[in-house]
Amino acid sequence: MEIGVFLPVGNNGWLISKSSPQYMPTYDLNKTVVQRAEAHGLDFALSMIKLRGFGGETGFWDHALDSFTLTAALAAVTERIRLYASAPVLALPPAIAARMAATVDAIAPGRAGVNIVTGWAPAEYAQMGLWPGDAHFVDRYARAAEYVTVLKQLWSEGRSNFRGAFYAMDDCVLSPRPASGRIHVLAAGQSGAGTRFAAEHADGNFILGSGVNTPLALSAATAALAGHSRESGRDVGAFALFMIIADETDQAAQAKWRDYHDHADHAALRYVAAQTAGDEHADASSTAKTVVLPEGAVNLNMGTLVGSYRTVARMLDRIGGVPGVRGVILVFDDFLEGVERFGTRIQPLMESRAPFRGDRDG
Numbered sequence: 001m002e003i004g005v006f007l008p009v010g011n012n013g014w015l016i017s018k019s020s021p022q023y024m025p026t027y028d029l030n031k032t033v034v035q036r037a038e039a040h041g042l043d044f045a046l047s048m049i050k051l052r053g054f055g056g057e058t059g060f061w062d063h064a065l066d067s068f069t070l071t072a073a074l075a076a077v078t079e080r081i082r083l084y085a086s087a088p089v090l091a092l093p094p095a096i097a098a099r100m101a102a103t104v105d106a107i108a109p110g111r112a113g114v115n116i117v118t119g120w121a122p123a124e125y126a127q128m129g130l131w132p133g134d135a136h137f138v139d140r141y142a143r144a145a146e147y148v149t150v151l152k153q154l155w156s157e158g159r160s161n162f163r164g165a166f167y168a169m170d171d172c173v174l175s176p177r178p179a180s181g182r183i184h185v186l187a188a189g190q191s192g193a194g195t196r197f198a199a200e201h202a203d204g205n206f207i208l209g210s211g212v213n214t215p216l217a218l219s220a221a222t223a224a225l226a227g228h229s230r231e232s233g234r235d236v237g238a239f240a241l242f243m244i245i246a247d248e249t250d251q252a253a254q255a256k257w258r259d260y261h262d263h264a265d266h267a268a269l270r271y272v273a274a275q276t277a278g279d280e281h282a283d284a285s286s287t288a289k290t291v292v293l294p295e296g297a298v299n300l301n302m303g304t305l306v307g308s309y310r311t312v313a314r315m316l317d318r319i320g321g322v323p324g325v326r327g328v329i330l331v332f333d334d335f336l337e338g339v340e341r342f343g344t345r346i347q348p349l350m351e352s353r354a355p356f357r358g359d360r361d362g
Contacts, residue, residue: 001320001352002327004044004082005339006039006241009070010053010061013301014331016272018057019263021334025065027073033335034074037049037081040343041356044082046186046206046329047071049117051091051124056268068100075108085188089143090125090132094150095160095172102155105178113184114151116202118144118194121275141189141197142166148201155183186239189209192224199228199236206239206329209303212257215242215315215322217303224325237326240284240319242303244332246341250307257306260333264298272300302331309341313349320352 006014007030012022023029034045047070054061071085085104087097097114105112119138125131136143146164152158154174162169185200187205198205205225210217222238229236245260247253304310319328332338347356 001044001316001325002239003041003347003353004031004046004239004327004329005042005335006032006329006331007045007047007070008331008335009047009067010050010064012058012060013333013335014302015260015333016054016056016058016060016265016268016300017254017260017263017298018265020260022058024063024338027070029064029335030065030070031074031077033339034078034081034083036339037334038078040347041353042081042339042343043327044084044113045074046084046113046115047074047086049086049088051088052121052264054268055353056265056271058265058268060182060265060268060347068104070095071112072100072104072107075104075111078108078111080111082111082113083108084184086115086117087147088117088119088125089140089147090119090130090136091128094147094167095154095169095174096156097147098151098174101151101183102174103112103178105180108174110180110182112178112180113186113203115186116144116148117188121272123275133205141193144187145195145201151183151185166175179217190221195221195225198230199214199225199234200232202236204237204239204326206241208301209240209242209319210301212283212306214303215231215305215318218319218325219322222322226324238324239327239329240303240322240325241329241331242305242316242319242328243299243360244312244338244342244346245304245306246309246312246338246346248308251312253306253308253311256333261298269298281349309345310349313346316346317350317352320350 010081012241046065050061050064067086071083122131146167158177160169160172185202187202189195189198207221245257258336305315
């Protein structure tokens, strides 16, 4: 099973809490995280794109680095780990994204990837005059399909004359093309339309786990992705997104999680709820519906693994055994400490990471 880290590109990571670690998203922080991840044998790192934060008492994600620029810088200071930059389809033309990804590939041949972000928060794009209206909630994956088609034409052929409903290329050129001949494409569709898009156009799809210590709750989502992949005749694996809250004992980890949850930044969460309310067509599995569920909104309702190092290792192994799961993407309450403890205390206990196992207990 592959393991990746979702980099802390926005301030405070993924906990919308007044009691969680509060920090700015510096280059030095992200460089240290990715270099430690590489040293511990992690397979990839992904940086999100966030163009407007949620505010609130913590100013959640009000401070964020640019994804492509950061990825290029990290490519220059790493040697093996695969690096995904996020492309916001509404803000970054596909020809520009294709050239930027090819440039990252020139820095780190064979290690460059692009995560396709369709956009679900209108205020992020309306502030720049780029929100196309609520019709985008319905047609965003049709737009994304055209976007990826242009990317792949430019990367493979160096030229595109694609014409569709959203993009029209007129002898658009790209040179030099990716030196490695391969740019990985990742998607993050949660709805039926989103997983279908991923199955038809991406190499992998990251899926939100759900609940606390329910590692198998993603089984239905991975089965849906597998079904769409069979229909498309493509091999597209699921990458499950989980937050790890670990400590020496289950009790210590649970106490930490309860404290984060009890001190949620409710003003920031109200902003998220308002942004998702406009998507009247979202199905129950979509991002718009799941991120604001009250039981776990403090970390956007992603799956959360809480426990001792051994407990977390066992749950990760169970995730690795779910059909269709190719890997997991991890976030931590404290990224520097979290990556280090994952590498030295959790990973050595995982059966699914046999090459990295040791004799440590947790």
